[in-house]
Amino acid sequence: MKRNWIAGLLLSAVSIAALVFIIKGNLYVAVLFMTALFALTNGFRAVSFKEKGFEREAKWMKGMSIFFSVAFVIILGIILF
Numbered sequence: 001m002k003r004n005w006i007a008g009l010l011l012s013a014v015s016i017a018a019l020v021f022i023i024k025g026n027l028y029v030a031v032l033f034m035t036a037l038f039a040l041t042n043g044f045r046a047v048s049f050k051e052k053g054f055e056r057e058a059k060w061m062k063g064m065s066i067f068f069s070v071a072f073v074i075i076l077g078i079i080l081f
Contacts, residue, residue: 007040007044010040011041012042013038014033014037015033015037017033018033018037021033028075028078028079029079031075032072032075032076032079035075036068036072038068039062039068040063040065042062042064042065043062043065044060046058046059046061046062049061070071
């Protein structure tokens with residue numbers, strides 16, 4: 001139960017940050033936070049699917065989470081350099 005609260009708070013914070021940067025017009029940082037949001041949600045879904053016994057779906061979600069994590073690092077690199 002504690003993991004669900006932490007996940008909910010983390011996802012809420014990242015999505016609010018993305019909305020704030022969209023409103024401010026800083027779309028590069030907004031895309032960065034949206035990519036982080038996708039990575040987090042897919043990671044939490046992978047854990048949830050694995051707990052329920054859906055191994056193939058968990059593997060797919062883990063792969064998507066890794067993809068968005070790599071995309072996050074690339075976008076962060078583009079923003080910083």
